[in-house]
Amino acid sequence: MQFSVYLPPQAEHHPVPAVYWLSGLTCTDQNFTTKAGAQRVAAELGIALIMPDTSPRGENVADDPEAAYDFGLGAGFYINATEAPWQAHYQMYDYILTELPDLIEAELPVDSQRRAISGHSMGGHGALMLSLRHPQRFTSVSAFSPIVNPSDCPWGHKAFSGYLGQDVAVWKNFDSVELIRSGATPPPLLVDQGTADSFLEEQLKTDRLIEVCQQRDLPVEIRYQAGYDHSYYFIASFIESHLRFHARHLGLR
Amino acid sequence: MQFSVYLPPQAEHHPVPAVYWLSGLTCTDQNFTTKAGAQRVAAELGIALIMPDTSPRGENVADDPEAAYDFGLGAGFYINATEAPWQAHYQMYDYILTELPDLIEAELPVDSQRRAISGHSMGGHGALMLSLRHPQRFTSVSAFSPIVNPSDCPWGHKAFSGYLGQDVAVWKNFDSVELIRSGATPPPLLVDQGTADSFLEEQLKTDRLIEVCQQRDLPVEIRYQAGYDHSYYFIASFIESHLRFHARHLGLR
Numbered sequence: 210m211q212f213s214v215y216l217p218p219q220a221e222h223h224p225v226p227a228v229y230w231l232s233g234l235t236c237t238d239q240n241f242t243t244k245a246g247a248q249r250v251a252a253e254l255g256i257a258l259i260m261p262d263t264s265p266r267g268e269n270v271a272d273d274p275e276a277a278y279d280f281g282l283g284a285g286f287y288i289n290a291t292e293a294p295w296q297a298h299y300q301m302y303d304y305i306l307t308e309l310p311d312l313i314e315a316e317l318p319v320d321s322q323r324r325a326i327s328g329h330s331m332g333g334h335g336a337l338m339l340s341l342r343h344p345q346r347f348t349s350v351s352a353f354s355p356i357v358n359p360s361d362c363p364w365g366h367k368a369f370s371g372y373l374g375q376d377v378a379v380w381k382n383f384d385s386v387e388l389i390r391s392g393a394t395p396p397p398l399l400v401d402q403g404t405a406d407s408f409l410e411e412q413l414k415t416d417r418l419i420e421v422c423q424q425r426d427l428p429v430e431i432r433y434q435a436g437y438d439h440s441y442y443f444i445a446s447f448i449e450s451h452l453r454f455h456a457r458h459l460g461l462r
Numbered sequence: 463m464q465f466s467v468y469l470p471p472q473a474e475h476h477p478v479p480a481v482y483w484l485s486g487l488t489c490t491d492q493n494f495t496t497k498a499g500a501q502r503v504a505a506e507l508g509i510a511l512i513m514p515d516t517s518p519r520g521e522n523v524a525d526d527p528e529a530a531y532d533f534g535l536g537a538g539f540y541i542n543a544t545e546a547p548w549q550a551h552y553q554m555y556d557y558i559l560t561e562l563p564d565l566i567e568a569e570l571p572v573d574s575q576r577r578a579i580s581g582h583s584m585g586g587h588g589a590l591m592l593s594l595r596h597p598q599r600f601t602s603v604s605a606f607s608p609i610v611n612p613s614d615c616p617w618g619h620k621a622f623s624g625y626l627g628q629d630v631a632v633w634k635n636f637d638s639v640e641l642i643r644s645g646a647t648p649p650p651l652l653v654d655q656g657t658a659d660s661f662l663e664e665q666l667k668t669d670r671l672i673e674v675c676q677q678r679d680l681p682v683e684i685r686y687q688a689g690y691d692h693s694y695y696f697i698a699s700f701i702e703s704h705l706r707f708h709a710r711h712l713g714l715r
Binding site for chain 1: 496497498499501502505694695698699702
């Protein structure tokens, strides 16, 4: 597995907290690294950025037979696959939750007590879902354009049926809207969603997250941003706001 | 020729001033567009960003026989070539100075009276050199890691001898340090140069620009930034400072 890390200058003096960034379909660790412009703000705030890949990679790693962009390589969906042949390598849930942090915190001056998580699209699903299942592990969670209800959208249906099999009851354990409906409570949560996002209606369905959070009376902040699309330009425009949100909950200011 | 333009929201209501960005060796119009994170600040300030390519392109455009990264395609050096076969298409000076602005200002809501110019490395040379030769055309100029004395560094020597021939007296007309030495005065000027830039000593030679500006007693701002290298991460870290500098001289605030 390849990943990127940004360490702020403060890490030369003491361990710093980290924001884990989960990217979306087709991405590697490089998309956020080169396109989001997050390092400038992370340097000011004293936050490490941990930027993993979106799936296993390598010679013997299974891929979609037609190399689809939304399944297989580049599309791990941050879950542990149970179905063959995917279960051999597609264990992204464990990788993000424990394997990668254990390595980072053992090898780098990164504080093991203060982690936040964020992501985009499929990575927004990953960030929300992981923080809902392990709220004590993350001081805060944020997402850009997340897939909030993967059990009931084409991207999620394809991924979950492939990686997890046909039992929809199992899928709900990894679906943010269903987790909240069943009583899970996220750490402090911020979401930005562009109104000009071409995936909003069919895949992202932000209103379902708003609705279930209202039903539970959860104090979350979910913002529609007028005119923004699904691209990294959207992320570059608002990443500073997200990092300042995480900094507050990480105890940085 | 392919180029990119960012129009800020203010352009829906009135013509906006523009910053022309000249990229460095190997770049196209996409490097700054996707990696600098400049749109967020340009949107706030109301500045159009005009991002041209670094050389002519196309089936019949000459390239270096060995496809060197520092000559031919991707390496136009913002001058008009006089030598064969380059002179047929390598007319980047005229393209940046008049052809592209004429097109932009005819087709888009961009103010023809307020232009600033900036660039990186080879593009820093282009921005400085063009503003020194046409100071009335640009309200301000800035550069990251510019090649300030191309007549006397390996990149410039190769490019100028190839595009302009062997007469060094001709080269000096397109060399920022030599232009200032000969009496040219830039518009308000800001330069950032990283101290960990591996090209600083052999190619960039920032001290020569400082020295000749001191000899002329020119009120320029040339900053060494400790620990920064030649990459777009450096640009992403300080582009906000450059755009705010240009905004002041463009009369925006």
